[in-house]
Amino acid sequence: MEKRMNQGQCRWGRILLAAVLMVFLAAATTVAKEAVIIFHAGSLTVPLAQIEKEFEAQNPDLDIQREAGGSTKMARMISELHKPADIMASADYKVIEKTLMPKYADWNIRFATNRLVLCYTDQSRFADEITKDNWFDILAREKVVWGHSDPNLDPCGYRSLMVLQLAEIFYNQKGLYDRLIANRPEANVRPKSVELVSLLKTGHMDYAWEYRSVAVQHELKFVELDDHINLGNYAYDDFYKQANVKVSGKKPGTWITRTGQSCTYGVTMVKESPNPKGAERFMTYLLDPEGGMKVLESMGQPPFIPCRVASEAELKTLPASLQKLAIVNP
Amino acid sequence: MSKTTDDALPLPPPGSGRRRVDPFLGIALAASAIIMAFILLPLVEMVVQPSLEDLRETWSDPDVIRAIGMSLYTSGTAALIAFVFGTPFAYLMARKHFPGKRLVESVVDLPIMIPHPVVGIALLSMAGRHHWFGRILDQLNIQIMGTVTGIVCVLTFVGLPFYINAVKTGFEAVPARLETVSRSLGASPWSTFFRITLPLAWRSMLVGLIMCMARAVSEFGAVVIVAYHPMVAPVMIYERFTAYGLKYSQPVAVGLIMVCLVLFLLLRWASPRKGGIA
Numbered sequence: 001m002e003k004r005m006n007q008g009q010c011r012w013g014r015i016l017l018a019a020v021l022m023v024f025l026a027a028a029t030t031v032a033k034e035a036v037i038i039f040h041a042g043s044l045t046v047p048l049a050q051i052e053k054e055f056e057a058q059n060p061d062l063d064i065q066r067e068a069g070g071s072t073k074m075a076r077m078i079s080e081l082h083k084p085a086d087i088m089a090s091a092d093y094k095v096i097e098k099t100l101m102p103k104y105a106d107w108n109i110r111f112a113t114n115r116l117v118l119c120y121t122d123q124s125r126f127a128d129e130i131t132k133d134n135w136f137d138i139l140a141r142e143k144v145v146w147g148h149s150d151p152n153l154d155p156c157g158y159r160s161l162m163v164l165q166l167a168e169i170f171y172n173q174k175g176l177y178d179r180l181i182a183n184r185p186e187a188n189v190r191p192k193s194v195e196l197v198s199l200l201k202t203g204h205m206d207y208a209w210e211y212r213s214v215a216v217q218h219e220l221k222f223v224e225l226d227d228h229i230n231l232g233n234y235a236y237d238d239f240y241k242q243a244n245v246k247v248s249g250k251k252p253g254t255w256i257t258r259t260g261q262s263c264t265y266g267v268t269m270v271k272e273s274p275n276p277k278g279a280e281r282f283m284t285y286l287l288d289p290e291g292g293m294k295v296l297e298s299m300g301q302p303p304f305i306p307c308r309v310a311s312e313a314e315l316k317t318l319p320a321s322l323q324k325l326a327i328v329n330p
Numbered sequence: 331m332s333k334t335t336d337d338a339l340p341l342p343p344p345g346s347g348r349r350r351v352d353p354f355l356g357i358a359l360a361a362s363a364i365i366m367a368f369i370l371l372p373l374v375e376m377v378v379q380p381s382l383e384d385l386r387e388t389w390s391d392p393d394v395i396r397a398i399g400m401s402l403y404t405s406g407t408a409a410l411i412a413f414v415f416g417t418p419f420a421y422l423m424a425r426k427h428f429p430g431k432r433l434v435e436s437v438v439d440l441p442i443m444i445p446h447p448v449v450g451i452a453l454l455s456m457a458g459r460h461h462w463f464g465r466i467l468d469q470l471n472i473q474i475m476g477t478v479t480g481i482v483c484v485l486t487f488v489g490l491p492f493y494i495n496a497v498k499t500g501f502e503a504v505p506a507r508l509e510t511v512s513r514s515l516g517a518s519p520w521s522t523f524f525r526i527t528l529p530l531a532w533r534s535m536l537v538g539l540i541m542c543m544a545r546a547v548s549e550f551g552a553v554v555i556v557a558y559h560p561m562v563a564p565v566m567i568y569e570r571f572t573a574y575g576l577k578y579s580q581p582v583a584v585g586l587i588m589v590c591l592v593l594f595l596l597l598r599w600a601s602p603r604k605g606g607i608a
Contacts, residue, residue, distance in 0.1 A: 073572050150558075201458075205475075248573065251574055
């Protein structure tokens, strides 16, 4: 009797062991893919998710792992926290220039533009009234809840404040900036601009400052602003220069000043990263006019085709496969 | 002396110079040492890494003081709400038996296993103006997003099971017959509760409050979704870590640990160690 019981238990034990081993083997084969780690701006999430899918379909041996956040925050994670990353894609190419170069990156490719719009839903207060000529009056009204992202962590945050400063100059309304900020309690500031989208959609917020591409991707209504103030047209760079925002520096209590400029997205490969070969393959796909750039265009984010570097010298520092995709445009 | 009794009893053989350590006790001690090391090593590392200058600079920062204060205030309020609403509920669960009781007990335990951001997202979705409940809140002028109210809501949600389970056990340890005797002598249910049950179970209520407040003070995932500002200490620690680095977030963490340690030691000290009911 005992012998039979032992045999039965033995058999079940072996089956269980085999099952566990199979699960581990399956897990191991998925782990065997090479990872490429990309830190990127929150506003690039939707297009990069699509690009990732297309790239992984063509390159099954690579596993793209993305982490999104305010570009300033993501760049600091590389420079201060030394978190491993292969590629950094920023909503402001100046973030790469100031935070990552020269120690963590050698070059900086400008690959896309964007512009700021005021987003809302049809449930927002005064949604039926708002136009590009009265938005600053509506944002100052008492019950209206509007917000932007944290200027210290996210370029969209300081760009939103720049839009308000430029609006004060352009519409010739002294004190407009202060009046608007007075109607924006700190609770309406979020670390990442795309978080504002969910607040809009649940009705916690009436208006939020977002990139036009994000508004299109999330099917939000938005108010288009004059080119003088929406930071979208590099022809108006001299006008944009009038806006200045103080953001936090490397340690609490220190500050640096960001000056207004048209929204230019930058991308680079991080030096001494875990998988430079995989990163180069992804970059080639991203900057290909028929590849990643096409996806960006289709999702409402105008790309620079071809992408740009600042000087001949910088072009020479690019990896060979990327050199033919870029041009010099100071 | 037969061999079998030797193996059963952990006595050293007579005349031997050394004490033979009982393997069972040995394993228990080894496991305890590993656990203590596992818990203490990272905490000790975090406490000793910042320099005294870093600590002084951070602890005199008004933002940091406000964040730690906000943490204590919101978790204390959550514990209070758990006390007011959880005590009658725990009493009911301890005394009454009804069909579906196991289901109710499992529901009470749900907040423990729900991922923390899910709690925040669920509350935020319900409280928005696009939801019928949110519209009611809006009429009553109750704000959830970015307010202390919202923070206290999520902290109560995550802390309730800890309080309820601790107090339920406490009430179960009070023999029902004592209450029956009290009732048979003419005391009302109120009187019985306050004069018989409460004095015997108050220690478990205190432990429940400590557990609830401890759980609430450490909550991050749910709070950061509902309210980034006003900042509670865990949110500030995370923000400083991502914005400035380890050097600037560690002192805040040390501050919070010290304050909580003092608080919980005081509470434990206020409930003198004693055996169960005489």
